[in-house]
Amino acid sequence: MSSKIQVAEQKIKELSTLLEEYNYQYYVQDAPSVPDAEYDRVFHELKQLETDYPNLLSANSPTQKVGGAALSKFEQVTHELPMLSLDNVFDSDSLNDFMQRVMDKSNLAETAFCIEPKLDGLAASIIYENGVLVQAATRGDGLTGENVTENVKTIGNLPLKLRGENIPTRLEVRGEVFMLKAGFEKLNKKLIDAGEKPFVNPRNAAAGSLRQLDSKIAAIRPLAFYCYSVGIFEGELPNSQYDRIQQLKQWGLPVSSEVKRVIGEQGCHEFYDNIAEKRAALAYEIDGVVYKVDDIGLQQKMGFVARAPRWATAYKFPAEEAVTVVDNVEFQVGRTGAITPVAKLKPVFVGGVTVSNATLHNKDEIERLGILIGDVVVVRRAGDVIPQVARVVMEQRDTEKTRAIVFPETCPVCDSDVERIEGEAVTRCTGGLYCEAQRKQAIKHFASRKALDIDGLGDKLVDLLVDHKMIKDPAQLFSLTVQQLASLPRMGETSAKKLVNSLQISKKTTLARFLYSLGIREVGEATAANLAQHFKTLEAIKEAGIESFKSVSDVGEIVAKHLYYFLRQDHNLEVITQLVDAGIHWPAIEVKDESDLPLLDKTFVITGSFTAMSRNDIKAALQALGAKVAGSVSKKTNTLVAGEAAGSKLTKATELGIEILDEQAVLALLGK
Numbered sequence: 275m276s277s278k279i280q281v282a283e284q285k286i287k288e289l290s291t292l293l294e295e296y297n298y299q300y301y302v303q304d305a306p307s308v309p310d311a312e313y314d315r316v317f318h319e320l321k322q323l324e325t326d327y328p329n330l331l332s333a334n335s336p337t338q339k340v341g342g343a344a345l346s347k348f349e350q351v352t353h354e355l356p357m358l359s360l361d362n363v364f365d366s367d368s369l370n371d372f373m374q375r376v377m378d379k380s381n382l383a384e385t386a387f388c389i390e391p392k393l394d395g396l397a398a399s400i401i402y403e404n405g406v407l408v409q410a411a412t413r414g415d416g417l418t419g420e421n422v423t424e425n426v427k428t429i430g431n432l433p434l435k436l437r438g439e440n441i442p443t444r445l446e447v448r449g450e451v452f453m454l455k456a457g458f459e460k461l462n463k464k465l466i467d468a469g470e471k472p473f474v475n476p477r478n479a480a481a482g483s484l485r486q487l488d489s490k491i492a493a494i495r496p497l498a499f500y501c502y503s504v505g506i507f508e509g510e511l512p513n514s515q516y517d518r519i520q521q522l523k524q525w526g527l528p529v530s531s532e533v534k535r536v537i538g539e540q541g542c543h544e545f546y547d548n549i550a551e552k553r554a555a556l557a558y559e560i561d562g563v564v565y566k567v568d569d570i571g572l573q574q575k576m577g578f579v580a581r582a583p584r585w586a587t588a589y590k591f592p593a594e595e596a597v598t599v600v601d602n603v604e605f606q607v608g609r610t611g612a613i614t615p616v617a618k619l620k621p622v623f624v625g626g627v628t629v630s631n632a633t634l635h636n637k638d639e640i641e642r643l644g645i646l647i648g649d650v651v652v653v654r655r656a657g658d659v660i661p662q663v664a665r666v667v668m669e670q671r672d673t674e675k676t677r678a679i680v681f682p683e684t685c686p687v688c689d690s691d692v693e694r695i696e697g698e699a700v701t702r703c704t705g706g707l708y709c710e711a712q713r714k715q716a717i718k719h720f721a722s723r724k725a726l727d728i729d730g731l732g733d734k735l736v737d738l739l740v741d742h743k744m745i746k747d748p749a750q751l752f753s754l755t756v757q758q759l760a761s762l763p764r765m766g767e768t769s770a771k772k773l774v775n776s777l778q779i780s781k782k783t784t785l786a787r788f789l790y791s792l793g794i795r796e797v798g799e800a801t802a803a804n805l806a807q808h809f810k811t812l813e814a815i816k817e818a819g820i821e822s823f824k825s826v827s828d829v830g831e832i833v834a835k836h837l838y839y840f841l842r843q844d845h846n847l848e849v850i851t852q853l854v855d856a857g858i859h860w861p862a863i864e865v866k867d868e869s870d871l872p873l874l875d876k877t878f879v880i881t882g883s884f885t886a887m888s889r890n891d892i893k894a895a896l897q898a899l900g901a902k903v904a905g906s907v908s909k910k911t912n913t914l915v916a917g918e919a920a921g922s923k924l925t926k927a928t929e930l931g932i933e934i935l936d937e938q939a940v941l942a943l944l945g946k
């Protein structure tokens with residue numbers, strides 16, 4: 275034997291063993307370790323070698339077999355007609371070759387094809403006797419399948435009894451058991467919540483659900499079925515694949531509404547493009563299109579090869595999943611300070627594009643995936659969705675080459691500390707005002723209406739100022755000159771002067787607005803007002819500890835921590851000092867003793883509309899007298915202030931017997 279043949283023989287052995295292992299995981303365990311594209315690649319490599327060295331082709335080769343063996347825990351069913359697989363093509367040239375072969379055989383210039391979506395589930399054979407469902411089986415190895423009658427009977431859209439006329443006395447329909455995408459998501463969520471292992475994809479979820487010994491479990495799984503062919507039958511059926519499917523539909527059997535009959539190549543390509551576009555929006559997964567010769571006579575004339583008919587082929591969509599390696603993990607800081615780990619991948623072609631980055635979202639996701647740098651991973655890109663790491667191929671982990679993903683302790687952009695608050699998935703940079711990644715966002719917030727309310731400083735202008743490196747933080751706004759501003763595109767001297775003027779005006783503010791303007795996470799206007807009222811001075815707030823923050827109304831553990839960490843960053847403190855140095859000031863908050871707070875510990879709710887005072891002003895005035903102002907009526911509410919057109923809150927307050935004040939009464943209470 276020449277050494278070349280020996281090498282080929284060795285390779286064939288290797289590939290066969292690998293495919294057998296993949297088949298076992300896929301068909302027996304319902305849990306594939308590699309994406310279909312990877313399986314198909316190995317399969318085609320083996321097929322090519324066997325074509326090149328026909329003497330090395332064994333009848334036992336995975337290329338000659340269908341599926342996996344039936345599990346012995348099920349009763350076995352012998353198929354009267356073998357259930358085969360389908361040949362695959364991946365490009366339009368190979369599809370054209372297939373069409374050409376059909377046309378050569380048919381001696382017709384234009385042949386009719388029945389085109390069907392290639393449903394991504396598992397094949398089943400269902401036998402009806404005198405219109406009654408008597409047996410259902412999986413494909414198994416094509417000759418022997420598993421008896422899953424009781425489970426199939428639980429499938430919602432499948433009739434137990436056929437309806438209509440001329441039903442064959444015996445009829446075997448074949449089709450796909452699959453799971454709707456929405457049902458799959460729900461099922462996986464349930465499994466995860468119950469601490470169980472989720473399914474890799476809807477196909478495997480359908481297979482795992484159908485092949486349950488307990489039909490009660492199958493019954494609660496969201497399975498569906500579509501017919502796509504007829505096996506054995508005793509009775510009359512049309513002589514066209516398309517007409518047969520329509521006939522099945524008339525007997526009450528579910529069929530896909532996408533099935534079409536077209537003539538010639540042109541129609542076939544159009545159908546493919548059409549459904550490829552629709553794919554993401556379909557309620558179920560499809561992995562390609564199946565082209566079948568429509569004329570049953572011609573089908574019979576063309577016949578079969580070992581594992582597939584010659585009269586049909588599947589044109590598979592570009593794979594949505596591919597295998598690659600994680601070279602590194604980098605950390606990106608978003609506009610709001612969220613730190614996102616991003617996997618740097620060995621570039622891989624998936625979902626029609628080359629992908630070299632995939633987001634890992636956050637720490638929880640990293641833990642869920644169990645991913646390490648150097649791991650072999652499955653990357654998924656479906657439709658326009660950004661690429662994700664779907665899972666780690668644990669079988670291929672090389673512990674010599676992998677290392678853990680370590681989250682940075684400081685922000686990779688500004689070096690401030692990062693925080694991750696318990697119960698939150700996101701890790702954030704606490705640099706806030708200082709962090710370059712968050713700069714624009716921070717300045718826009720600072721200038722916004724409820725913050726410093728800087729007239730004329732819109733989002734676009736902030737972008738320009740930062741892009742032109744004229745400001746780095748809000749404090750630098752106040753040293754901008756008319757000349758500098760006027761040099762910006764689309765900015766005349768008049769607008770520049772106006773802006774400098776409104777910056778000047780904005781310096782006079784309140785402590786509450788100032789606190790709000792700092793953009794501390796989850797510190798909204800109401801919280802800022804409560805903080806100002808509680809602590810009275812900026813100094814007191816800077817010195818407060820977590821517990822002390824928590825004693826402020828509306829401030830819980832999380833907000834307290836955000837406040838505390840923000841004010842522990844030297845960078846942030848510097849910006850605050852610069853702002854005060856730039857002249858930002860506010861009136862001192864009077865320290866009132868408790869006798870000045872007649873509404874202390876009283877909870878008010880305000881609803882409806884008012885004429886003499888705005889709702890916000892009423893709120894502020896009540897708070898100044900020590901009241902708490904809440905958003906909804908509950909047993910804890912003491913008083914409801916109800917203006918014009920008050921609705922459900924008024925009803926509820928009346929039901930609970932809570933004191934109700936109209937506009938006049940509240941004005942009197944406030945001494946206005």
Ligand SMILES: NC(=O)c1ccc[n+]([C@@H]2O[C@H](COP(=O)([O-])OP(=O)(O)OC[C@H]3O[C@@H](n4cnc5c(N)ncnc54)[C@H](O)[C@@H]3O)[C@@H](O)[C@H]2O)c1
Binds near residue numbers: 390391393397449
């Ligand atoms: N990831 C893995 O480890 C792994 C392992 C084994 C197999 N696989 C995948 O499974 C494929 C092989 O499986 P297969 O033999 O079931 O072949 P297949 O899925 O490529 O094609 C045949 C099957 O298509 C289904 N089908 C859907 N719509 C149909 C329609 N309208 N008409 C006819 N049939 C339709 C039927 O179930 C039929 O049995 C591989 O190409 C690979 O993608 C993956």
Ligand SMILES: [Zn+2]
Binds near residue numbers: 607703704705709
């Ligand atoms: Zn930062």
